Amino acid sequence: MTHYALRFGFKASNNKAKYEALLAELRLASELGVKQLCIFRDSQLVINHVTEEYQAQDGSMSAYLAKVKKLLDDFIGYEIIQIHHIKNTKVDSLVQLASSFYIDLGRSILVEFLVSIEEYSLEVFPIGSEPTWMDPICDYLAHGVLPEDKAEAQRVQCRSSRYLIINKKLYKRGFSLPYLRCLTPNEADYVLCKC
Incomplete structure (x- = not known):
């Protein structure tokens, strides 16, 4: 079982938060x-x-619904069931955990930091990307492929022990911190521009 919490980098209404969690x-x-x-x-x-029992009237709710529908197309089948919020105590504890300013989470719970759907739906990243320092580590962790140069292969093997791949994304292991997400240069530029 995976425990996963979300931390929003934007102000979200309850409905937006529910949609972000579903996405x-x-x-x-x-x-x-x-x-x-x-x-x-x-x-x-x-x-x-x-x-489709209700129609999404609000523009942002329509955008969220369109994104959910697009992701649901990836599945052969799905069923959506309503549960009473009282039976959702585990989810409520993750909400409180993710909204706290800082807490030592160890390695048992992943916390993802999200930007608003309005922000990331407008941003366009180039499809092609130049090689980065992460590529040899990702190739080794995902496929066991090492560079042909023996010295470089040894460096990659050594460095790779401090990294792991979760959901096709590279993370650095921390000693007392949660996993740290590694960014491509384009992603890093985007994050720095938003700060």
Whole structure:
């Protein structure tokens, strides 16, 4: 079982937070290769939007719904079930954990920092990318491929012990911190521009 918490880098209404959580869940399930999905939600609005019992009137809700529908197309089948929020105590504790300023999470819970759907839907990154320092480490961790140069291969093997891949993304292991997400130069420039 994986525990996963989200930390928002923007102000989010309750409905936006519910949609962001659903989007993160769908992305994670897709990256793990899940083909059939049973989704449990306590938000009547989100459930009724997805099942098309309600129509999304607000522009941002329509954008969230479109993104959810697009991700749901990746699955062979899915079922969405409403549960009472009282039965969601484990989720509520993760919400409190993710919203705290700093807490030593160790390595048992992943916390993802999100930007608003309005921000990332407008940003365009180039499809092609130049080689980065991460490529040899990713190739070794994902496929066991090492550079042909023996000295470089040894360096990559040594450095790789401090990294791991989660959901097709490279993370650096910390001693007392949560895993640190490694960024490409384009992603780093984007983050620095937003600060």
